[in-house]
Amino acid sequence: MNSHHPARAGLAASLTLGLVAALAACSAEAGASSEQSYESWDEVVAAAEGQTVKLWMYGGDEQGNAYVNDVLVPAAAEQGVTLEQVPIADTPDALNRILSEVQAGETDGEVDLVWVNGNNFGTGKEAGAWECGWTDLLPNMALTDPADPLLLDDFGTPVDGCEAPWHKAQFTFVYNSDTVTDVPSTLDELLDWARANPGRFTYPAPPDFTGSVFVREVLYSVSGGYENVPLAYSEDAFAELTPTLYDELTDLAPSLWRGGETYPQNSNELNELFANGEVDFTMTYGPATLTELVADGTYPAGTKVLTLDEGTVGNASFLGLASTSGSKAGAMVVANLALSVEQQVAKAEPDVWGQFTVLDLDQLSDEERALFEALPSSPVVPSYDVLSENANPELAAAWVTPIDEAWRAQVLAR
Numbered sequence: 001m002n003s004h005h006p007a008r009a010g011l012a013a014s015l016t017l018g019l020v021a022a023l024a025a026c027s028a029e030a031g032a033s034s035e036q037s038y039e040s041w042d043e044v045v046a047a048a049e050g051q052t053v054k055l056w057m058y059g060g061d062e063q064g065n066a067y068v069n070d071v072l073v074p075a076a077a078e079q080g081v082t083l084e085q086v087p088i089a090d091t092p093d094a095l096n097r098i099l100s101e102v103q104a105g106e107t108d109g110e111v112d113l114v115w116v117n118g119n120n121f122g123t124g125k126e127a128g129a130w131e132c133g134w135t136d137l138l139p140n141m142a143l144t145d146p147a148d149p150l151l152l153d154d155f156g157t158p159v160d161g162c163e164a165p166w167h168k169a170q171f172t173f174v175y176n177s178d179t180v181t182d183v184p185s186t187l188d189e190l191l192d193w194a195r196a197n198p199g200r201f202t203y204p205a206p207p208d209f210t211g212s213v214f215v216r217e218v219l220y221s222v223s224g225g226y227e228n229v230p231l232a233y234s235e236d237a238f239a240e241l242t243p244t245l246y247d248e249l250t251d252l253a254p255s256l257w258r259g260g261e262t263y264p265q266n267s268n269e270l271n272e273l274f275a276n277g278e279v280d281f282t283m284t285y286g287p288a289t290l291t292e293l294v295a296d297g298t299y300p301a302g303t304k305v306l307t308l309d310e311g312t313v314g315n316a317s318f319l320g321l322a323s324t325s326g327s328k329a330g331a332m333v334v335a336n337l338a339l340s341v342e343q344q345v346a347k348a349e350p351d352v353w354g355q356f357t358v359l360d361l362d363q364l365s366d367e368e369r370a371l372f373e374a375l376p377s378s379p380v381v382p383s384y385d386v387l388s389e390n391a392n393p394e395l396a397a398a399w400v401t402p403i404d405e406a407w408r409a410q411v412l413a414r
Contacts, residue, residue: 036326036328036329038137038329038332040137041137041138041139043329044137044329044332044333045079045329045333046329047329047330048079048080048081048327048329048330048332048333049080049081050080051081051082051327051329051330052081052082052083052084052327052330053076053081053082053083053084053112053113053327053330053331053333053334054084054086054110054111054112054113054327055068055083055084055085055086055112055113055114055115055319055334056086056088056091056093056094056097056111056113056114056115057085057086057087057088057091057094057114057115058087058088058089058090058091058115059085059087059088059089060087060089060268063289063292063352063353063354064353065085065087066352066353067346067347067352067353068083068085069085071343071346071347071352072334072337072338072343073085075337075342075343076333076334076337079333079337080333081330081333081334082330083334086110086111091114091115091116091120092120094111094114094116094322095114095116095120095123095124095129097109097110097111098111098114098124098129098322098323098324099124099127099129101322101324102127102128102129102323102324106324107324107326108324108325108326109322109324109325109326111322111324111325112321112322112325112326112327112328112330112331113319113320113321113322113325113331113334113335114319114320114322115166115317115318115319116163116317116318116319116320117154117155117163117315117316117317117318118154118155118209118315118394118397118400119155119397119400119401121154121155121157121162121163121318121320121397122154122155122156122157122396122397122398123397124320125157125160125162128323129320129322129323130162130163130320130321130322130323131162131321131322131323131325131328132160132161132162133160133161133162134161134321134328134332135159135161135162135163135164135335136161137332138164138332138335138336138339139336140336140337140339140340141164141336141339142363143339143341143359143360143363143364144165144339144358144359144360144363145360145362145363148358148360149393150168150314150315150316150358151165151316151358154315154316154318154397155315155394155395155396155397155400156231156232156394156395156396156397156398157396157397159318162320162321163318163319163320163321164318164319164321164335164336164338164339165316165317165318165339165358166316166317166318166319166338166339166355166358167316167317167344167347167355167356167357167358168314168315168316168317168355168356168357168358168384168388169285169286169314169315169316169317169355169356170285170287170312170313170314170356170384170387170388170391171210171213171217171283171284171285171312171313171314172283172284172285172287172305172306172307172312172387173190173281173282173283173305173306173308173312174274174281174282174283174284174287174290174299174303174304174305174306175280175281175303175304175306176274176277176280176281176300176302176303176304177302177303177304178300178301178302179200179277179280179302180193180280180281183306184306184308185308185309186221186308186309186310187217187218187220187221187308187310188221190281190306190308191218191221191248191252194252194255194256195252195255197255197280198254198255198256198259199255199256199257199258199259199279200257200279200280200281201255201256201257201279201280201281202256202257202258202260202263202264202270202273202279203215203256203263203264203270203283204263204264204265204266204267204269204270205263205264205265205408205412206403206404206407206408207400207401207404208264208265208266208267209267209285210266210267210270210283210284210285211263211264211266211267212400212403212404213285213313214283215245215249215403215404215407216313216394216395216399216400216403217312217313217392218245218248218249219241219242219245219403220310220392221310222244222245222248223241223244223245225310226392226393228241229241229395231393231394231395231396232396232398233395233396233398233399233402238399238402238403242403242406245403246406246407246410246411249407249411250410250411250414253411253414257273257278257279263412267282267283267284270282270283271284274299275293275298275299275300277300281306285315286354286355287305287381287387288348288350288353288354288355288356288378288381288384289350289353289354289355290303290305290354290378290380290381291350291351291354291378291379291380291381292350292351292354294379294380295350295351303380304380305380305381305382305387307382307386307387307389309390310390310392311388311389311390311391311392312391312392313391313392313393313394314388314391314392314393314394315394316358317355319334319335319338321335339358339359341359341364341368341371344357344358344359344372345357345371345372345375348372348375349375349376350375350376350378354381356384357372359372
């Protein structure tokens with residue numbers, strides 16, 4: 001189970017850079033598909049009738065799979081679109097497929113929509129993997145806040161209508177209150193706790209998406225807060241700020257699970273360690289899924305969310321439309337459907353998927369707002385307003401690969 005996993009973003013660089021470099025020169029041609037240009041929503045709906053849309057998404061999230069296949073697929077069928085989920089191990093699998101099709105000049109490729117954000121979005125945008133300028137046509141975009149910074153930029157890359165928002169995420173630490181009695185309130189205190197309790201804390205090895213953001217959280221902490229780390233990448237800022245980061249993580253390593261000699265490969269492995277009681281903390285971008293994990297006994301009954309005084313990183317997930325798709329109208333209908341009040345409410349149900357909505361509740365009618373207000377409160381997870389208080393911004397995607405690669409060279413190989 002992995003809650004928020006559009007990306008495994010850190011993996012993108014190693015898997016796609018070569019292909020991206022080869023495609024950079026032809027990115028201007030990518031996405032060209034004049035035969036699929038639409039002037040109005042009515043034209044889109046008419047063209048979508050009878051189309052099949054293939055949604056490539058991380059397949060390791062059981063709740064996410066169930067939501068798509070049990071809720072979104074039938075709703076799309078009612079609108080004349082056949083939606084097929086294509087489960088994948090990592091988002092770069094979808095991106096690499098699109099980039100190969102771009103290179104081959106394909107206009108009716110195997111990928112239509114992709115659950116994406118972060119590095120994969122920025123890398124794909126640079127190489128022409130995404131259709132752009134289409135989200136303004138979606139009627140349900142009017143239900144979002146046009147000034148919401150989480151929906152305007154994706155890891156520092158302007159969205160520019162190249163992806164439609166799907167749900168919000170908030171990086172969150174999770175602990176077992178039955179075993180952790182001296183609860184930390186800052187990240188610095190959390191690292192001190194790990195040193196005081198050897199073997200009871202660890203994090204996934206970057207470039208795992210979750211492990212990667214943990215390292216960036218530590219960067220914020222050792223730098224005195226996110227305000228002291230420029231969001232845009234520069235080699236000067238990297239050289240100035242990261243030595244303290246790697247010193248901190250190298251010093252921490254002997255206190256980690258198995259003495260830091262090995263790390264969980266991904267967030268799934270960390271979650272299993274937490275579920276089995278081998279560690280006392282886990283971490284996730286999708287804390288809303290915790291409610292169900294505690295209810296079904298996967299996680300200990302004492303599972304609680306750890307909110308930090310300085311806040312944690314927040315972002316949003318999106319649906320990207322492949323520039324090589326031959327079913328762009330159908331994909332737009334699905335993206336619009338996914339933004340509807342009914343779908344956003346269904347997806348927010350803790351026993352469905354428990355994802356935070358991207359809709360602006362102030363834009364909704366009283367009846368629509370009441371649907372969100374009627375969602376059950378969780379005994380485990382605070383409301384999104386509480387979780388996202390003091391939310392930290394994501395660094396630009398250009399930071400991610402250098403930080404992850406240096407972690408492997410300096411911390412993992414210590």
